[in-house]
Amino acid sequence: MTSWLPLSPAERSVAIEVLVHGPLSRTGLARRLRLSQGSLTRLTKPLIESGLLVEAAGPGGTGGNRQGRPSQPLDIVAGSRSFLGFKITADRVYGVVTTLRSEVTGRLDRPLSTREPDVVAGLLAEMAGALTAGRPAPAGIGIGVGGRVRERALVGESAFLGWRDVPLGALVRERTGLPVVVENDVAALVEAETWFGAGRGLDRFAVLTIGAGLGYGLVLGGRRVPYAEEDRGFGRHWIIDPHGPLTPEGARGSAVSLLTIPSIRYQVRAATGRDAGYEEILAGAAAGEPMAFRVVDEAARGLGVLVAQIANFAMPQKILLAGEGVGLMDVAGNTVRETIRAHRHPLAAPVDLETKVSDFHDWARGAAVLAIQVLVLGLTEARDPG
Numbered sequence: 218m219t220s221w222l223p224l225s226p227a228e229r230s231v232a233i234e235v236l237v238h239g240p241l242s243r244t245g246l247a248r249r250l251r252l253s254q255g256s257l258t259r260l261t262k263p264l265i266e267s268g269l270l271v272e273a274a275g276p277g278g279t280g281g282n283r284q285g286r287p288s289q290p291l292d293i294v295a296g297s298r299s300f301l302g303f304k305i306t307a308d309r310v311y312g313v314v315t316t317l318r319s320e321v322t323g324r325l326d327r328p329l330s331t332r333e334p335d336v337v338a339g340l341l342a343e344m345a346g347a348l349t350a351g352r353p354a355p356a357g358i359g360i361g362v363g364g365r366v367r368e369r370a371l372v373g374e375s376a377f378l379g380w381r382d383v384p385l386g387a388l389v390r391e392r393t394g395l396p397v398v399v400e401n402d403v404a405a406l407v408e409a410e411t412w413f414g415a416g417r418g419l420d421r422f423a424v425l426t427i428g429a430g431l432g433y434g435l436v437l438g439g440r441r442v443p444y445a446e447e448d449r450g451f452g453r454h455w456i457i458d459p460h461g462p463l464t465p466e467g468a469r470g471s472a473v474s475l476l477t478i479p480s481i482r483y484q485v486r487a488a489t490g491r492d493a494g495y496e497e498i499l500a501g502a503a504a505g506e507p508m509a510f511r512v513v514d515e516a517a518r519g520l521g522v523l524v525a526q527i528a529n530f531a532m533p534q535k536i537l538l539a540g541e542g543v544g545l546m547d548v549a550g551n552t553v554r555e556t557i558r559a560h561r562h563p564l565a566a567p568v569d570l571e572t573k574v575s576d577f578h579d580w581a582r583g584a585a586v587l588a589i590q591v592l593v594l595g596l597t598e599a600r601d602p603g
Contacts, residue, residue, distance in 0.1 A: 224264075231260050232269060232293075236318065236589075237412050240273045240292035261291060268294060293317055298356040301345050301395075302585025304402060304577045305362050306429075307332075307377045310340055311577040314348040314355070315585045319413045323348050324578045334383045342392035357591045358395050359584035360385060361402035363430060369398045369587075377429070398587045402580050403432030406539065407441050408590065409583035415537045415571050423533040425524065426540035427476045435531055457519045462512075475519035478542050484512045499548045517549035521556025528561065528568045539573040546572045 224232060234249055235241055241249070247257045264270040273292040295318040304311045307329075314323040325344055329337065341360070349355045362385070364375030370386030372378075386397040400408075407416075407424045416422035416436055426432035435442045454471065461470030462484050474480050478495045486492050488508050493501070501509030524536060538546065546553060550572075557568055573579075 227256075228260050228264060231257070232264060235270060235291050236293045237417065240290035242290045246291060265291075268297060270294070295320065297353060299349055299353045300585045300588040301348060301355050301358040302405075302581040302583065302588060303341055303344070303358070303360045304580035304584060305329075305337065305360065305378065306577060309577070310337070310344065311581045312341075312344045312348055313578055313581045313585055314352060315582060315589075317589060319409060319582060319586050319589060321578070321582055322352065324581075326577070332378050332380070334380065334385065334388060337378075338385065338388035338392055341389050345393055345395075355395055357588035358389060358393065358397045359405065359587035359589075359591075360389065360397065360399045361405040361580050361584035361587075362399060363402050366399050366401050369400055372399065396588075396591055398591050400584065400587050402583070403434055404441065404443070405583035405587050406432075406580055407434030407436065407583075409586040410537055410539075411436050411439070411441060412586055412590075415535060415573065419534045421531070421533045423527050423531055423536045425527065425536060425538050427478075427520070427538070427542035427545070428540035429478055431473050431477055432540070433527075435533070455523070457522050461519070462515070472519065472523055475516050476523070476542065476545075481512055481516055485509060488512075495542070496544065499544050503548045513545065513549055514552060516545060517552035518556045520545065521553045522560055524553070524568060524570060525557045525560035528557070528565075535569040535571060537571050537573055539575050539579075541576070543572050543574060 230250060231246065234246060238249070243254065243257055243261075246252075247254055250257070252260070261270060265272065270291050271294050272289040295316040298317055299322070300315050300317070300319075302313050302315065309326055309328050311326045312324065313321045315321050325348055327340060327344060329340070331337075341358075345355065345358060362372050362375055363377045364380070365373040367373045370384065372380050372383040372385050374381050375383075386399045389395075390397045403424070403426055406426065410416045410424055411419075411422060416424070419436070420439055422436040424432070424434040424436075456470050457472050457475055458470040462474050462480070463469050468474050481498060482493065482495060485498055485508060493509075498509045499513060502513035520538075524538070527533070527536060554570075557570070561568070
């Protein structure tokens with residue numbers, strides 16, 4: 218099996234450009250990267266010989282490895298390797314296997330019988346074997362975890378799993394023999410949407426996730442902006458309404474207290490004495506049930522304020538709203554949009570707000586993109602690209 222590693226920085230730039238935006242003609246690729254044709258030929262030759270790039274069929278040819286034919290676009294050999302991605306929640310593990318372009322070719326989920334790290338690592342290894350049976354050999358594993366992750370290998374803290382300083386990357390690598398990259402799940406989702414999703418080709422892009430928790434990611438210059446607090450529950454300190462509802466922990470009016478599924482369920486339970494599921498609350502709000510409507514309407518207004526603040530300060534070209542809580546938009550989307558407009562300058566351009574209905578397999582796909590980046594960026598270990 219031909220190795221693609223290591224890539225020089227210049228080769229890496231070519232590979233990423235074709236991976237994300239290809240197939241591309243040599244002329245178009247040289248223009249995008251501001252390279253001469255001679256420099257591009259020098260950089261693409263080893264990539265073609267290694268099997269990472271291929272001369273695809275184009276208007277002037279039928280494909281094949283005939284160099285020097287500008288009419289033949291360059292493309293990635295998407296199906297030559299498979300990549301594994303996992304999203305670990307408090308009670309289940311979701312896994313996918315993807316191509317080099319992050320197209321999902323298989324998916325699987327399994328319950329967590331325990332959150333003991335060794336057992337979880339064993340389950341991941343078992344799922345990896347099941348997902349890759351009959352497919353190209355996997356080149357790497359990405360794992361998304363809600364919580365603080367250090368050096369893309371160590372779970373420093375995860376409230377969902379009750380973990381502290383768990384060397385998850387090493388545990389899974391020992392059981393699979395594959396390079397492993399571990400990352401905060403929101404960061405992984407942002408990377409996937411930047412490379413292959415809603416943020417592809419955009420210079421400024423933001424992702425807001427609502428669900429069991431609240432997540433935020435910002436892309437500037439086409440790159441995700443890392444920051445120390447991204448995996449520490451920033452929404453608990455983002456006050457939307459100082460007179461708003463309390464969380465069970467006593468925080469008042471924060472983005473978390475208004476928007477997360479546990480907080481919405483808590484508010485309804487505190488007011489009615491009845492424990493209702495999130496979908497049931499949304500259905501009740503749509504039907505005009507007073508308490509459900511009040512809580513959902515308050516959440517919608519809070520979401521509108523939050524989106525408007527992101528648009529006002531980060532000035533993104535698009536904001537992606539994702540997560541298991543996005544059903545709120547189906548019930549109260551008009552309220553969200555009206556609130557956004559009310560908190561923007563009257564002459565401001567409309568916010569391009571895209572809603573993505575997703576499940577945890579989409580988060581797992583985000584983790585798989587991290588595995589792709591490990592390979593394409595020329596990293597033999599799960600570490601930051603630096």
